[in-house]
Amino acid sequence: AQSVTQPDIHITVSEGASLELRCNYSYGATPYLFWYVQSPGQGLQLLLKYFSGDTLVQGIKGFEAEFKRSQSSFNLRKPSVHWSDAAEYFCAVGASGTYKYIFGTGTRLKVLA
Amino acid sequence: DVKVTQSSRYLVKRTGEKVFLECVQDMDHENMFWYRQDPGLGLRLIYFSYDVKMKEKGDIPEGYSVSREKKERFSLILESASTNQTSMYLCASRPTGPLTYEQYFGPGTRLTVT
Numbered sequence: 001a002q003s004v005t006q007p008d009i010h011i012t013v014s015e016g017a018s019l020e021l022r023c024n025y026s027y028g029a030t031p032y033l034f035w036y037v038q039s040p041g042q043g044l045q046l047l048l049k050y051f052s053g054d055t056l057v058q059g060i061k062g063f064e065a066e067f068k069r070s071q072s073s074f075n076l077r078k079p080s081v082h083w084s085d086a087a088e089y090f091c092a093v094g095a096s097g098t099y100k101y102i103f104g105t106g107t108r109l110k111v112l113a
Numbered sequence: 114d115v116k117v118t119q120s121s122r123y124l125v126k127r128t129g130e131k132v133f134l135e136c137v138q139d140m141d142h143e144n145m146f147w148y149r150q151d152p153g154l155g156l157r158l159i160y161f162s163y164d165v166k167m168k169e170k171g172d173i174p175e176g177y178s179v180s181r182e183k184k185e186r187f188s189l190i191l192e193s194a195s196t197n198q199t200s201m202y203l204c205a206s207r208p209t210g211p212l213t214y215e216q217y218f219g220p221g222t223r224l225t226v227t
Contacts, residue, residue, distance in 0.1 A: 009153070032212045043203060043218035051213040090155060094212045099144050101216060105155040
């Protein structure tokens with residue numbers, strides 16, 4: 001069965017530090033992978049997506065993610081975190097044959113000044 | 114810009130009431146979704162619709178129904194609200210096409226059932 005795991009429920013980093021949020025997926029074929037961000041009280045905004053080609057994907061707000069098929073991972077990174085990055089981050093995989101997504105449980109990021 | 118709007122940001126209802134959550138999108142998308150978001154559980158799909166009057170159950174449809182009479186509008190109905198339906202509800206839409214297309218989300222409705 002398809003699934004998405006975000007092993008870190010909470011992460012705290014200092015402003016200016018680098019960030020990596022982990023996402024592991026279980027999927028039989030080439031996955032369609034997405035990272036969304038949800039600021040407090042808001043809906044979800046797409047950060048980036050991967051479906052084929054270059055395994056390093058650039059997104060908005062200075063985020064990038066790397067697809068590693070051998071590790072079934074799609075980790076999100078940012079070299080220098082800003083206080084405004086404090087939010088909840090969701091990884092999702094597009095389910096085969098449908099337009100449905102399977103979401104991870106989310107990682108809440110706290111940024112220390 | 115794609116815009117998905119939800120009728121209320123916050124809603125408080127009593128146990129047993131019938132509750133309607135409305136979602137409207139302005140980009141002529143064929144597909145619309147209702148999710149429920151709970152801490153530690155992420156987003157779980159309640160129902161989705163791939164065309165007017167067409168619907169399909171998601172992972173947690175129990176206690177909910179939906180209505181799609183017009184392409185731009187997708188309603189979630191709680192026939193008899195219960196306290197365990199207190200949650201954040203998110204609507205999303207996307208066009209028919211390659212799986213690379215993303216879903217666009219509304220701002221959410223935080224429903225409290227007392």
